[in-house]
Amino acid sequence: MHTLYLDLFSGISGDMFIGALLDLGVDAKALDRELKKLALDGYHLHVGRGQKSGIEGVKFDVHLEAECDGHSHEHGHAHPHPHGDHGHAHGHSHAENRDFARIQHLIGASALSPWVKEKSVAVFRRVAVAEGKIHGMPPEKVHFHEVGAVDSIVDIVGVCVGLELLGKPRVLAGPVTEGTGFVKCAHGRMPLPAPATLEIFAARGVAIAQCEEPSELVTPTGAALVAEFAETFAPMSGLVARKVGYGLGTRDNRTRPNVLRAVLADTAGTDADGHDWETDTIAVLETNLDDVSGEVLGHFIGTTLAAGALDVFHTPVQMKKNRPGVLLTVLCRAEDADKFTVRLLRHTSAFGVRRTLAERRKLRREFVTVKTEFGEIPVKLGMLDGEIVQAAPEFEVCRAKAVQAAVPLKEVHEAALIARIAAGKK
Secondary structure (H helix, E strand, C coil): CCEEEEECCCCECHHHHHHHHHHCCCCHHHHHHHHCCCCCCCEEEEEEEEEECCEEEEEEEEEEHHHCCCCCCCCCCCCCCCCCCCCCCCCCCCCCCEEHHHHHHHHHCCCCCHHHHHHHHHHHHHHHHHHHHHHCCCHHHCEECCCCCHHHHHHHHHHHHHHHHCCCCEEEECCEEECCCEEEECCEEEECCCHHHHHHHHHHCCCEEECCCCCCCECHHHHHHHHHHCCCECCCCCEEEEEEEEEECCCCCCCCCCEEEEEEEEECCCCCCCCCCEEEEEEEEEEEECCCCHHHHHHHHHHHHHCCCCEEEEEEEECHHHCEEEEEEEEEEHHHHHHHHHHHHHHCCCCCCEEEEEEEEECEEEEEEEEECCEEEEEEEEEECCEEEEEEECHHHHHHHHHHHCCCHHHHHHHHHHHHHHHHCC
């Protein structure tokens, strides 16, 4: 399992992220083929090598074909609207207005992989939540302007595709560095960081440090991407670089090269050809309770799972003064730890919550649909080093088929497993 380290000494944007991935070896033609699975037209990609302050790397651009009449709106040019990509004064004057639901549908209806769909929507959701907070409205009612434009959609989905083509490495990032000064956006002339950028990092709990560069270094698109993928934001530690790539911006900065440095590395002391499992970092929240009823616990588990927790469970324990009690545990995304800590304190009898961060190792997942005598049933496969080590038919589908056919649930479940094995031998 390789690690991708993003050095944010000069900020980050979507196009610079893709440029860095291409410089690390992602195939540009494969990227283009995948992006064509989106129902988007009126653009073409341009990939070229160049230099910024003597640093050679890859410049990635989305060229809008309707604007090839001499009024270029490529990445890095100034425009009078919000939320463009690197070097923009936040915008695209011909951007199409799309809301979160339309973008979700666009991505969901495509032939992109389930992982790319999930991650792309998650990145857009971060922007929607940030904009919703700024404008005082629910995320689902937020209308994207420039982040909904063709080139920004290509940037966000393109980064997700690029990471998948790179083997879905574990992503780490350096401390976030932003410039100083002001930026023109739909909210008026605002100080850096831009409002959406600040909200995105605030929601994730990421610290921002400003440098003396008098311009925007981190765009909202770049912020949402790194907030979604990076497990930590800290100096490089214990990494052995295998390859270094540079994604080039357009602006000529005064104090630092306008580049994103990406380091593909192995963790020191591990096998360079290690397992291909997926990794992430989650928060583990715990509290000991001896004065809560089973009804309250049951209600808390149900509502907390519905609120987005990864898992919730309780374990019998013996507490002080030999009183029986329960250890209530909530597993959640690291950036959601505060939200679920508040939930534990408000909805149980807890006076305190213990919090730790834990690394997970997860099987890579694929989904197949098998044909059985009861109908088609989706089966989730767990993959390790190219081998299927787990197979789990979807429970709710099996249950519905069992009820429909008036047969035991285990009969449908076994039929799905047998069909999966038979399909694998073909």
